[in-house]
Amino acid sequence: MKPAPFTYHRPETRGEVDALLAELGSEAKILAGGQSLIPILNMRLSSPAHLIDLNHLHDETAGPALDDGHVTVGPLVRQSSVERSELVTERVPLLAETMDFVAHPAIRNRGTVVGSIAHADPAAELPAVLAVLRGEVVARSATGRRTIPAGECFRGPLENSLEDTEWLEEVRWPVAAADQGFAFEEFARRSGDYALCGVAARAERAGDTTTVALGYLGMGDVPVCTELPPLGASAFETDEVEDAVARVVEGQLDPVDDIHATVAFRTHLARRLGATAVRRAAAKADTAGQDS
Amino acid sequence: MALNPGESARIELTVNGIAHQIDVEARWLLSDVLRHTIGLTGTHVGCEHGVCGCCTVLIDGEPARSCLTFAVQTDGAAITTVEGLAASDDGLHPLQESFRMHHGLQCGYCTPGFLMTALPIYERAPEMSDEELRKAISGQLCRCTGYAGILSAIRGAAEIERSRKGAES
Incomplete structure (x- = not known):
């Protein structure tokens, strides 16, 4: 349970990180909070030859910031700082609601938001939330920067769409609009453990019609995002919501059996949690619309 | 700074108010450095992958897993372990x-x-x-x-x- 030997690099600027990655490529892994990477190293599931420690970068922001319709987080922003951020509570309420479900407080004190996105664990909350919010990430390398929409970030389990010489310098969370409502639901064996199933919902109200997008975690190789057919006001008086969610669960999710839950149980959770999330998000979109 | 496998770097760690200058290899976990290098065995090691929480210490005042942190990352930090709770002649915290x-x-x-x-x-x-x-x-x-x-x-x-x-x- 000890990591294999590696060469440790401690760059002081983002440019130095670019240069190291340009030289080392796939031989190197980025170390920020380490709360997903170090367990993997301890168990020797991975033994990269080089680790690039971001923790001593100069002039990095410690908390979220507001930028052009987005709340942005840099590479050293800890999850606990996002959890305590008033800016996030006011502007990205879905992220604020979800932080409580991300691991345990002691893990959130070290773990970073950008790291969780880069790690691309299909059972993690933040990738699914970023996807359902249609957020984006900024990747950089020695040759420049590019912005990647959340939908194109995740390629497979623990696999993001970055090149070997790129790293994530920012995650951008869209500020919520007045007519939107959100909800996050998950079921885990123990508070803070990986969820057996989880779902984030984004609802938008236009007249009598509500459009809801769902982002599931733990139900496929990547976060699964889908939009329900528009729901009229009467849908919420009947089982139409449950039926619409059931069709999505049946057609688009691909859960697997493991020691913790069967496919049947996970499917049941996806239907129940999905419907609850749709109803809660839609109710909040209603209230939001009336307020404005 | 780069540290090759097998090489050590000198780091400064303040543990329970006492400043230590110690040489660590990059792959040494904070939990092991506290126990083996500094000799404070009150920090327990259970699962070594962050699940059990036995190795939790305060890093700059906030609880964190010492088994999910390399000691070299905490260069300059203040660590509080269970030994820091009660001074020896002062009874229990x-x-x-x-x-x-x-x-x-x-x-x-x-x-x-x-x-x-x-x-x-x-x-x-x-x-x-x-x-x-x-x-x-x-x-x-x-x-x-x-x-x-x-x-x-x-x-x-x-x-x-x-x-x-x-x-x-």
Whole structure:
């Protein structure tokens, strides 16, 4: 349970990180909070030859910031700082609601938001939330920067769409609009453990019609995002919501059996949690619309 | 700075208020450096992948897993371990006293992690709901005592602290 030997690099600027990655490529892994990477190293599931420690970068922001319709987080922003951020509570309420479900407080004190996105664990909350919010990430390398929409970030389990010489310098969370409502639901064996199933919902109200997008975690190789057919006001008086969610669960999710839950149980959770999330998000979109 | 396999770097670590200058290899976990290099074996090592919480210490005042942190990453940081709770001639810390009083431990293996997790929150624990308090310690596993005694112990520590202060004045 000890990591294999590696060469440790401690760059002081983002440019130095670019240069190291340009030289080392796939031989190197980025170390920020380490709360997903170090367990993997301890168990020797991975033994990269080089680790690039971001923790001593100069002039990095410690908390979220507001930028052009987005709340942005840099590479050293800890999850606990996002959890305590008033800016996030006011502007990205879905992220604020979800932080409580991300691991345990002691893990959130070290773990970073950008790291969780880069790690691309299909059972993690933040990738699914970023996807359902249609957020984006900024990747950089020695040759420049590019912005990647959340939908194109995740390629497979623990696999993001970055090149070997790129790293994530920012995650951008869209500020919520007045007519939107959100909800996050998950079921885990123990508070803070990986969820057996989880779902984030984004609802938008236009007249009598509500459009809801769902982002599931733990139900496929990547976060699964889908939009329900528009729901009229009467849908919420009947089982139409449950039926619409059931069709999505049946057609688009691909859960697997493991020691913790069967496919049947996970499917049941996806239907129940999905419907609850749709109803809660839609109710909040209603209230939001009336307020404005 | 680059550190090759097998090479050591000198780091500065303040542990329980005492400054240490120690040589560490990059792959050494903070938990192992505390136990083997500095000799503070109160920090326990359970699962070594962040699940059990036994190795929780304070890094710059906030609870964190010492098994999920390389010592070299904490260069310049202030660490508090369970040994930092009670000065040797000063009896137990109120939190430790409360764990004893409320039967918050049996074998004691998980206790250092619970104590360090509870340290930043015990003063407001009496006002916290059951759900809040359970969530706050959800990252810690106990396999023998059960959690009821631990919750009571965390809730009771502030009262012990108050009564001690009352006795002094």
